[in-house]
Amino acid sequence: MYEYKYVETTLGGFFSSxxxxxxxxxxxxxxxxxxxxxxxxxxxxxxxxKYEIIFERVVQS
Structure with a gap:
């Protein structure tokens, strides 16, 4: 079984990296x-x- 994490981010802009x-x-x-x-x-x-980066990892029992 996996657990998931969703992280919102941007890819930068004119004044931000x-x-x-x-x-x-x-x-x-x-x-x-x-x-x-x-x-x-x-x-x-x-x-x-804006983007959402999706991560997963195995759930430790």
Whole structure:
């Protein structure tokens, strides 16, 4: 059985930098494995502005 964690992030912008690599590295140290990245919000031009990073790990009994 697996447990899942959902982390919302952005890929940066004009005045901010992306933090997705740091988030993935941070969670992988705790045993989480990257499953998928999904766009969750879009701007008026159809470009994704927010993303959800989905992690999983085996449930320890």
């Amino acid at each position: 992306a933090t997705h690599r740091e988030l993935i590295d941070e969670h992988s140290k705790d045993g989480w494995r990257l499953v998928q990245v999904l766009p969750t919000h879009y701007n008026g031009h159809g470009k994704p502005t």
